[in-house]
Amino acid sequence: MSERPSAEETRSTVVRMLTSGDDESLRAYAASLHPSDLADVLEHLEESDRVRLLSLLPAGPASDALAEMEDVEQPGALLAQLEPARIAELVSELADDDAADLIGELEPEDQARVLASVHDPVEIEELLHYPPETAGGIMTRELVAVSSELTAGAALASIRRQAAQVDEFFTIFVVDPDGRLRGVASLQGLVLSDPDRPITELVEEPPAVVPVHMDQEEVGRILSRYNLVSIGVLDPLGRLVGRVTFDDVIDVIEAETTEDILRFASVSEEEELRGSTRDAVRSRLPWLLINLLTAVMAAAVVYLFQGTIRQLVLLAVAMPIIAGMGGNAGTQALAVTVRRIALSDETTRELWSVVGKELLVGLINGLVLGLIGALAGVLLAGRPLFGLVVLLAMWGNLVVAGFAGAFIPIFLESVGVDPAVASSIFVTTFTDLCGFFLLLGLATVVLL
Amino acid sequence: MSERPSAEETRSTVVRMLTSGDDESLRAYAASLHPSDLADVLEHLEESDRVRLLSLLPAGPASDALAEMEDVEQPGALLAQLEPARIAELVSELADDDAADLIGELEPEDQARVLASVHDPVEIEELLHYPPETAGGIMTRELVAVSSELTAGAALASIRRQAAQVDEFFTIFVVDPDGRLRGVASLQGLVLSDPDRPITELVEEPPAVVPVHMDQEEVGRILSRYNLVSIGVLDPLGRLVGRVTFDDVIDVIEAETTEDILRFASVSEEEELRGSTRDAVRSRLPWLLINLLTAVMAAAVVYLFQGTIRQLVLLAVAMPIIAGMGGNAGTQALAVTVRRIALSDETTRELWSVVGKELLVGLINGLVLGLIGALAGVLLAGRPLFGLVVLLAMWGNLVVAGFAGAFIPIFLESVGVDPAVASSIFVTTFTDLCGFFLLLGLATVVLL
Numbered sequence: 052m053s054e055r056p057s058a059e060e061t062r063s064t065v066v067r068m069l070t071s072g073d074d075e076s077l078r079a080y081a082a083s084l085h086p087s088d089l090a091d092v093l094e095h096l097e098e099s100d101r102v103r104l105l106s107l108l109p110a111g112p113a114s115d116a117l118a119e120m121e122d123v124e125q126p127g128a129l130l131a132q133l134e135p136a137r138i139a140e141l142v143s144e145l146a147d148d149d150a151a152d153l154i155g156e157l158e159p160e161d162q163a164r165v166l167a168s169v170h171d172p173v174e175i176e177e178l179l180h181y182p183p184e185t186a187g188g189i190m191t192r193e194l195v196a197v198s199s200e201l202t203a204g205a206a207l208a209s210i211r212r213q214a215a216q217v218d219e220f221f222t223i224f225v226v227d228p229d230g231r232l233r234g235v236a237s238l239q240g241l242v243l244s245d246p247d248r249p250i251t252e253l254v255e256e257p258p259a260v261v262p263v264h265m266d267q268e269e270v271g272r273i274l275s276r277y278n279l280v281s282i283g284v285l286d287p288l289g290r291l292v293g294r295v296t297f298d299d300v301i302d303v304i305e306a307e308t309t310e311d312i313l314r315f316a317s318v319s320e321e322e323e324l325r326g327s328t329r330d331a332v333r334s335r336l337p338w339l340l341i342n343l344l345t346a347v348m349a350a351a352v353v354y355l356f357q358g359t360i361r362q363l364v365l366l367a368v369a370m371p372i373i374a375g376m377g378g379n380a381g382t383q384a385l386a387v388t389v390r391r392i393a394l395s396d397e398t399t400r401e402l403w404s405v406v407g408k409e410l411l412v413g414l415i416n417g418l419v420l421g422l423i424g425a426l427a428g429v430l431l432a433g434r435p436l437f438g439l440v441v442l443l444a445m446w447g448n449l450v451v452a453g454f455a456g457a458f459i460p461i462f463l464e465s466v467g468v469d470p471a472v473a474s475s476i477f478v479t480t481f482t483d484l485c486g487f488f489l490l491l492g493l494a495t496v497v498l499l
Numbered sequence: 500m501s502e503r504p505s506a507e508e509t510r511s512t513v514v515r516m517l518t519s520g521d522d523e524s525l526r527a528y529a530a531s532l533h534p535s536d537l538a539d540v541l542e543h544l545e546e547s548d549r550v551r552l553l554s555l556l557p558a559g560p561a562s563d564a565l566a567e568m569e570d571v572e573q574p575g576a577l578l579a580q581l582e583p584a585r586i587a588e589l590v591s592e593l594a595d596d597d598a599a600d601l602i603g604e605l606e607p608e609d610q611a612r613v614l615a616s617v618h619d620p621v622e623i624e625e626l627l628h629y630p631p632e633t634a635g636g637i638m639t640r641e642l643v644a645v646s647s648e649l650t651a652g653a654a655l656a657s658i659r660r661q662a663a664q665v666d667e668f669f670t671i672f673v674v675d676p677d678g679r680l681r682g683v684a685s686l687q688g689l690v691l692s693d694p695d696r697p698i699t700e701l702v703e704e705p706p707a708v709v710p711v712h713m714d715q716e717e718v719g720r721i722l723s724r725y726n727l728v729s730i731g732v733l734d735p736l737g738r739l740v741g742r743v744t745f746d747d748v749i750d751v752i753e754a755e756t757t758e759d760i761l762r763f764a765s766v767s768e769e770e771e772l773r774g775s776t777r778d779a780v781r782s783r784l785p786w787l788l789i790n791l792l793t794a795v796m797a798a799a800v801v802y803l804f805q806g807t808i809r810q811l812v813l814l815a816v817a818m819p820i821i822a823g824m825g826g827n828a829g830t831q832a833l834a835v836t837v838r839r840i841a842l843s844d845e846t847t848r849e850l851w852s853v854v855g856k857e858l859l860v861g862l863i864n865g866l867v868l869g870l871i872g873a874l875a876g877v878l879l880a881g882r883p884l885f886g887l888v889v890l891l892a893m894w895g896n897l898v899v900a901g902f903a904g905a906f907i908p909i910f911l912e913s914v915g916v917d918p919a920v921a922s923s924i925f926v927t928t929f930t931d932l933c934g935f936f937l938l939l940g941l942a943t944v945v946l947l
Binding site: 059085087095211214219221238239242243258274275276277278280297298300301302304305308309311312313315316317318322324325328331332335336338339340342343346347349350353354357360361364365367368369370371372374375376378379380382383385386387389390391394395398408409411412415416419420423424427475476479483487 | 507533535659662667669686687690691706722723724725726728745746748749750752753756757759760761763764765766770772773775776779780783784786787788790791794795797798801802805808809812813815816817818819820822823824826827828830831833834835837838839842843846849856857859860863864867868871872875923924927931935
C-alpha cells in the first residue's frame with residue numbers, strides 16, 4: 052500500500068490544472084479521487100472555480116463529491132448555479148437522502164425546477180416532507196428488504212438483484228406482505244443456511260428500531276448504544292420506510308457537538324464554522340445584546356452600592372475576583388451537567404441529585420478559594436473584617452455558582468428545552484449578580 | 500415488532516428480583532437482555548448488587564455487558580472484585596480489545612494475576628503495549644483476512660471458517676504471505692464472482708488505512724471522512740495488525756467531545772461525568788486556583804487605578820459591563836475557532852485568516868455595543884466624555900476579544916498543543932485585563 056498524497060498536495064495539483072486550463076487532465080485526475088477527497092478540494096476552491104470544476108466532471112464523481120461536502124455553506128446553492136440539464140443529471144446520480152438534503156436547501160422556485168427535471172421525483176419529495184433533524188430527515192429509502200414469505204435461497208436471489216442498486220446494505224430487513232418489519236437477517240446466516248429453509252426461521256429481532264419522527268440526536272444515541280451499522284426506520288403503522296446508517300449518525304454526532312459547543316458559548320447554532328464575517332455578526336450580536344442587558348443587571352447592583360465603594364475602593368479591586376471565580380466555577384458545573392444530560396438516559400429524579408453534588412463541590416472549592424482570598428485581603432487592607440467579607444462573598448458565590456450551573460440545565464431539560472441553551476451567559480450573569488451583591492452588601496453591613 | 504420496555508422499567512424489574520432473592524429468575528431475565536441494556540442496569544446498581552449480579556450471570560452475557568459499560572468508573576476495578584476463576588472466565592469471553600481495556604485499568608499486580616488465569620494472554624498483552632488513545636489502543640485483532648494467493652472460491656471457504664470466530668467482520672482484508680495488506684474485497688463481490696478467479700482481481704485499494712500509533716481522534720476523523728465501517732491498522736512494515744470499527748469511533752468521538760467541552764470550561768478531562776464530589780473537587784480546584792492567579796492580575800489593574808475610581812465611582816459600575824461583554828465575545832470567537840480546528844484539516848496558513856475575520860467581527864459588534872453603552876453612560880453620568888470613554892473601552896475590548904479568541908487556539912494548534920486547553924479562563928482573563936485597563940486608563944487621561 053503506497054503512501055497517499057496529502058490533502059494539501061491534492062488541492063494544489065487541482066489548482067495548478069485549473070490555472071493551466073488543461074481540462075482533459077483535470078477531468079481525469081479529479082474523477083480518480085475519492086469522493087471525500089474531491090469534496091475537500093471543492094470546499095477549498097473559489098466559488099467560480101468550484102462551479103467550473105463541477106461542470107467539467109463526469110456526473111458520477113461530481114454528485115458523489117457534492118454529497119460529501121459538509122463544510123461549505125449550502126452545497127444546494129452551488130448546485131443551483133449549474134445548467135438545468137446538469138442539475139438533473141447530478142441529482143439523478145445521488146442517493147435519495149443526499150438529493151433531498153441538497154434540494155431542501157434550495158429556494159422554493161429552484162426546488163420545483165430541479166424536481167421537475169429529475170427522473171423520479173416522488174421518492175425525493177417524500178423525504179422532503181420529513182423535518183431535516185428527524186429519523187425521516189436523515190434516513191435513506193434505499194435498502195435491501197426481502198419478503199418474510201421467501202426461503203433462504205429465494206431471499207438470496209432477491210438480495211443479489213437489489214444489491215446492484217444499493218451501495219452498501221449492511222442489514223437485510225425482512226418485511227411481511229404489508230411492509231411491516233418482521234426482523235433482520237444476516238447475509239452470513241443466509242449464505243450458510245439450507246436454501247429451502249424458510250427465512251422466518253433465520254430472522255432475528257433487531258436490538259432497536261426507530262420511529263420516523265424521532266429526533267436525530269436520539270437516533271444517534273440508540274444506534275451508538277447498540278453498536279448498529281444501520282437501523283430500521285418505521286412509520287406509525289410499523290412499516291419499514293427507510294434506514295439510517297452509522298455514517299449519517301457520525302455526521303449527526305459531529306453536528307450536534309458543534310451545536311452544543313457553540314450554544315454553550317452563546318453562538319447561534321446556525322453559524323457556519325467557515326461562514327462570512329457578516330454571518331458571524333448576525334449570529335453573535337443578538338446574544339451579545341441579551342448579554343448587555345444581563346450585564347446591566349449586575350452593574351445595577353454595583354450602582355446601588357456606589358457609596359460603599361467610595362468609602363472603600365479596595366472593594367472595586369475585589370469585585371472582578373469574586374465575580375470571575377464564581378463565573379468560572381459555574382461554567383465548570385454547567386459543562387459537566389450539560390454533558391451528563393447529553394450522554395446519559397438518567398431520569399430527571401436521578402439528575403436532581405447532581406444539584407446536591409454541585410452544591411457540595413461549591414462548598415469545598417469556595418472555602419479553599421475564600422480562605423486564600425481572605426488572607427490576601429487582610430494583608431492588603433490591613434483589616435481582618437475585610438478578609439471576613441471576602442471569605443464569605445467568595446464562599447457564598449461559589450455555592451451559588453454550583454447551584455446555578457447544575458440547576459439551570461436540569462430545569463430546562465425537565466421542561467423540554469435543550470439544556471445547552473443554558474449557555475454560560477446566564478450562569479455568569481447569575482454569579483456576577485450574586486458576587487457583587489454578597490461582596491458589597493456584606494461590606495456595607497460589616498465594614499462601614 | 501412489539502414495544503420494548505423502557506430502560507427504567509428494565510432497571511426496576513432487576514432491582515425487584517435482586518430484592519426478592521429469586522436468583523434463578525434474575526439470572527434468566529438478565530441473560531435475556533441486550534448486552535447494552537444489561538450494562539445500563541449494572542451501571543445503575545449499587546456496588547454490592549453489581550458484583551452480585553455479575554457473579555450470578557452466565558459468563559457470555561456478563562462479559563458482553565462489562566464490555567458495554569461506559570458510564571461507570573473503571574469497570575476493570577469491578578472485575579477485580581470477582582473470584583479469580585470467574586475473572587478468567589469472563590475475560591476469555593471478551594473480545595481482545597475489550598479485555599485489554601479492562602485489564603489495562605487494573606493495578607499491576609491484579610493485571611498479572613488476571614493475565615495468568617487467561618487462556619491465551621499473548622494477544623491481550625500485545626494490545627496492552629499500545630497507548631490507549633491510539634489506533635493500536637482501540638483496535639481489535641479479531642478480523643477476517645484472506646491470503647492474496649487464493650481464488651475467490653477458496654477465499655470464501657476461508658472466510659466462512661473465520662466468520663465463526665468474529666462477531667461482525669464488515670471488511671474482508673487481503674494480505675500477502677508476509678502479512679502486508681494488499682487491499683480489501685467485498686463479500687458481495689466474492690459471492691457473485693466465478694469461484695476460480697484469483698482474488699487479486701477482486702481486490703480494491705481501501706480509501707484509507709491508519710498506522711498503529713495514530714492518535715484515536717485522527718483515526719475517527721479518517722473513518723468518518725470516508726464513511727468506512729472498519730479501517731485496517733498497519734504496523735510500520737505495512738503489516739495488518741488489527742482493525743478499528745465504526746462503533747469504536749463513535750465512542751471516541753463522544754469521549755473527545757466530552758473532553759473538549761469540559762476543557763473548554765476548565766474541567767480536567769479525567770473528571771467522570773458521574774464521578775464523586777471528591778473527584779470533582781480534585782479535577783476543578785487546580786483550575787480555579789490558576790484562575791485565581793489570573794483574576795488577581797486583572798484586579799491588579801483595578802488596584803493601580805484606585806485613585807481614578809475614587810473620583811468617579813461610576814467607573815466601578817461600568818467595569819463589569821465592559822469586562823463581561825469582552826469575555827463573552829471572546830468565548831464566542833474561541834468556540835467557533837476551536838470547533839473549526841477540530842473538524843477541518845485546514846493548514847495553519849488558512850487558519851490564520853480566521854484571526855482577521857474575528858478582528859473584523861469584533862470591530863463591528865464592538866461599535867454597536869459601544870454606542871449603546873456610550874448613550875447609557877452619557878445619560879447616567881451627564882458627561883459626554885464619559886460616554887466617549889465607554890465607547891472606546893467597549894470597542895477596543897471587543898476587538899481584543901476577537902483577536903484573543905482566535906489567536907490563542909490557532910497559536911496553540913500551530914505549536915502542537917491541543918487548542919481546547921485554551922479554555923475560556925485564559926481568554927476571559929485577557930479580556931478582563933484589557934477591559935479594565937482601557938476603561939480606567941482612558942478615564943484617567945480623558946476625564947480627570
